[in-house]
Amino acid sequence: MKTPSSSATNLNKKNLEHMVTMNDFSKQEIDKMLELMTLLKNARKDNAIPELFKNKTVGMIFEAGSTRTRVSFETAATLLGGHAIFLSKKDIHLGAKETVEDTARVLSRMCDIIVARTNSPDTIEGLIREATVPVINGLDTVYHPTQMLADIFTIQEHLPDGKELADLTLAFMGDATDVCRSLLLICTKYGINFKQIGPKKYHLEDKWLRLADINCQESGATYEITEDIEKVSECEVIYGDSFYWTTQLEEKAERLAAFMPEYVITNELMKKAAPGAILLHCLPANDKEEVTREALEGEYSVAFDQSENRLTAQMAILIYFTHKFIKEPTIEQIKFHENKINDLLKKL
Incomplete structure (x- = not known):
């Protein structure tokens, strides 16, 4: 019997959103992201960040090196209870043995969101064409939207x-x-x-x-x-x-x-x-x-406050683009599957 896909591909993806440039969003939508950043920064100050990315994974494609983008997204995923996978050109076959579109299909079945820091906007466009999870532009030589969230937030603070x-x-x-x-x-x-x-x-x-x-x-x-x-x-x-x-x-x-x-x-x-x-x-x-x-x-x-706010921005991005797809299991569902698995393990 073929078991249906359990990946994010089969979740409800109506109104799926990606982040290519902040200019695609209304001021009101960006205001909501900034408001979320404020709440998350205050929670971090109290060491009380809710695990809103728990059991989720961000796949991070990096064709170009970075300190702030990589560290902020990895740390953001961890603080929110999730996991980040760093994928350099040496780690995957992007655009070489495997098309950008096929890479998007595969990552969509294993990850809940994709971040890509690329050397070409064509890569971002290719990922978005086939991805069934949100794709976030971590910089593509044309736009740098994640930086902009941190910048506006920092200016507001000062x-x-x-x-x-x-x-x-x-x-x-x-x-x-x-x-x-x-x-x-x-x-x-x-x-x-x-x-x-x-x-x-x-x-x-x-x-x-x-x-x-x-x-x-x-x-x-x-x-x-x-x-x-x-x-x-x-x-x-x-x-x-x-x-x-x-x-x-x-x-x-x-x-x-x-x-x-x-x-x-x-x-x-x-x-x-x-x-x-x-x-x-x-x-x-x-x-x-x-x-x-x-x-x-x-x-x-305020350049180093600005740098720190990259982390605040990435936490907000991970939550903003995935929260509507969260399907929390009931205690009964967890117990049901735990019992089924344990019953099998006893027979091994």
């Missing part, structure tokens, strides 16, 4: 007295990275004015600005893409990121020459910012390149 998110202006110092694009969209969704400050060659492309225009029409936010470093005087949030990534090492010298020293975040630059301005950085930070150690350790820096 709001200047008497101000709300919609009263702020954020300056992103650097290249049009996945973080820069994602910040443009989350800021304009929340009514936060956004500025990218850096050399013209590395400015955001028009297609991203067109998406931001849609958000601005609803939120009233504005954006500005400029080379003028003096524009930091209008900003309460200064955000740093690397001027080059691991896939751009051949351009490193050219990029550093374009950005340094004018666009490096220093104590002097922070003094030019609006009163009470804070410094964020998605890390890892390259000392003496995009930010000085003195600035990163300054009293205005």
Whole structure:
């Protein structure tokens, strides 16, 4: 007799949601995620996190290395009573001996949620096509949604007295990275004015600005893409990121020459910012390149609070995207199966 699949594939997957970009969600939906983050952070402070991911597994595909994304998701799963499996390119056959789509099918039958940090958005799209569990984009070179949850949460925690998110202006110092694009969209969704400050060659492309225009029409936010470093005087949030990534090492010298020293975040630059301005950085930070150690350790820096909030964000993500599929067994069901299994074991 063939036993039907007992995997997550056969659970009720009506209205299955994935996370590719925060721009896919309404402000109200993101507010709920942020509210969940607050509750979970308070629970962690009291060492009283409920096991809302108990007996569940997150499969984590990592084509690219990471400190914060990997550690935060693994720790989040553990704190919530679940389990995380790290899958590097060496551990699975993704895109080589096995298609991305088949990988999604297999993981969906063994895991309750998939996180993928990839070198291409095509991988995320392929996983979503065939996955029957939620797929979370842990970074795909275009978007970095999990970082955005931590960023907005951190800014909320450090709001200047008497101000709300919609009263702020954020300056992103650097290249049009996945973080820069994602910040443009989350800021304009929340009514936060956004500025990218850096050399013209590395400015955001028009297609991203067109998406931001849609958000601005609803939120009233504005954006500005400029080379003028003096524009930091209008900003309460200064955000740093690397001027080059691991896939751009051949351009490193050219990029550093374009950005340094004018666009490096220093104590002097922070003094030019609006009163009470804070410094964020998605890390890892390259000392003496995009930010000085003195600035990163300054009293205005909240970069390590921001890093810690990656854990808070990942706990919220694991719960938010799986809670509606939880099927808690009754005591009677557990006892029934325990007795059946024990009866067989006695005969072995």
